[in-house]
Amino acid sequence: ADSLRALGDRQKLAVGTAVDDAHLGSDQPYTAIVADQFSVVTAENAMKWESVEPTRGTYDWAAADRLVAFAGEHDQQVRGHTLLWHNQLPSWLTTGVDNGTITKDQLREILHKHVTDEVTHFRGKIWQWDVANEVFANSWDPNPLPNGLNGDDFWIKNLGEGVLADVFRWAHQADPKALLFYNDYNIAGQDGSNAKFQAVHDFFAKLVAQGVPVNGIGEQGHLDTQYGFDGKLFQSDLQSYGDLGLKVAVTEADVRTFVNNSTEQVPTSQLAAFAQPYEFSQMLTACQLVDQCISFTAWGVYDGDSWIPGTFAGTGYGLLYDVNKAPKPAYYTLQQDLQLG
């Protein structure tokens, strides 16, 4: 049967994966899957601030450059991830802010330089940039701002919400052709009040109206079979972003379940084993049904190398390939969805 990328190409939908540079090149089966199955790649960690500027003023682009070169050799596009995020910041920066040796004005200049330097370094090679990541409050966050931004977010707290429009402007200046995305989780398809979706929607409607160069919204798509998931709501939420004149993308899809043991990653129940590919399929078909949805990316290649078990103990089985790098039912389900168009 055809690869995911070949099937996606036929309907102009890029199918992607996050790539871990520790495996790329050195792990032959891993490398073959990345090359053969996917038409767009995201660096799982290699483009984050702590990776590219571990020491202030000294850039290390090596791992990210390797991925971009690999993508070029394999006719793949690249999603750049991510420029403004509270996590995986270099310790020189967080320490400096904590102990007051970096003032707010300096922090703003440091961020401006970071965005400009990184986007410039990769200019012409990045299809979509995740310019800002995860700055909106979840229902459990204690200090949401009235517009739904997370008042405790490192960047919002230190620089104010105006910094968001600025990072999009700075990124656009450095690479006018890259598509600039806002990326977050639980911003589509969530039952209940759907408050996070609404906040993101309304905030970016305003930025679009103001002419800020934002081009897209990325829903990460980190699902867990123990919670309900509404594929139709997911689709209509993506469509609502699209109706703002924005592109949309599913950027970090994985679907975790409870597993018996973290090495083997076999689901604890048949129901979970069936729900896993089903929820993957719901996300992909929603993307296929929304004209503005341009890419669908899984957050990792195989269950042996995923952030999930380390963060949500007792869960796993989140990806398209199992711990032995064999394709799972989720893989075949997506293949079939792409086949059907």
Ligand code: G3I
């Ligand atoms: O780089 C060190 C390495 O030197 C050390 O030997 C090793 C030992 O633990 O740790 C390495 O750092 C780890 C890094 O991944 C690289 O492997 C960190 O501990 C670990 O926390 C980090 O996890 C990443 C996580 O973001 C951190 O926030 C995951 O790989 C990555 O999948 C995950 O991705 C995020 C997206 O960027 C944003 N959305 C949510 C998603 C899942 O959390």
